[in-house]
Amino acid sequence: MAMSSQSFSAMKSQRPIAARTRRRRSMQPGEQVALWVSRIVIWCVIVMVLLPMWFVVIASFNPSNSYISFSLFPSNASLANYKALFQGGQFWTWVRNSLVVGVVVAMAQSFITAMSAFAFSKLRFYGRKYGLMTLLLLQMFPNILAIAAFYTALAKLNMIDMLGSYILVMLGTSAFNIWLLKGYMDSVPKELDEAAVIDGATTWQRFIHVTLPLSTPMMVVIFFLTLVGIFSEYMFAGTILQSPWNYTLGVGMYNLISGQFAKNWGEFAAAALLSAVPLAIVFAVAQRYLTKGLVAGSVKG
Structure with a gap:
């Protein structure tokens, strides 16, 4: 046997x-x-x-400060660019500012996006049909058109060169993210909302206890996309932030190569590699939710 x-x-x-x-x-x-x-x-x-x-x-790793090399391997590799980058602690200040701005804006914008998407998906109000389409049309205009208006308003309020002002400007919700999350919330069974209404739940309770937990995968996707966008944003940061201790990574790295007589390409390359580390860590931690959210958002349930 x-x-x-x-x-x-x-x-x-x-x-x-x-x-x-x-x-x-x-x-x-x-x-x-x-x-x-x-x-x-x-x-x-x-x-x-x-x-x-x-x-x-x-x-x-090239100590000659040359950005273009015709060899696939550095001949005189050294850590001189990394040491020069860390001297004075400015790079860590840029990383800290970018992390603070990125996390705060990503969390706040994700929550605002969730409330907007819930309204367009689950509520019935006047202007709902064309409201989101209007937001998408307005999103097509480049953001550079609004820089003058933002700068004039902040200057009158004496809020130039402040991280809080930059965070306030970047809190504007993306219409694309609202559309993406609305499509995901549309796939949530309406029977759950109806059961919550029968149990006496208010609109806010339906949003917090029913729809929002079920939308966690897509919320993680929106959080990650917003965080990446903040890390790579330069246009508004370069206009609002003017002091070296308030620079984000985008502004600080640009100043490394914007000198008239000296362009620190080696330090710029080292900063570019190191600036990808926080995003790589966030991606590794949230990879499971990112995959689930992107796959679920690609079809309409």
């Missing part, structure tokens, strides 16, 4: 191998050529994407 069970398990383990063998043998020559061509194309694309990043890595 033991021998029969062992032989049965051995035959069971050999079935996938035999199936793969038959599948491999059944491929036509033309299909094999297409498969290898697709693999070569994919690898070429990967190399093309990673090659510029590799040149940034080389520039960060």
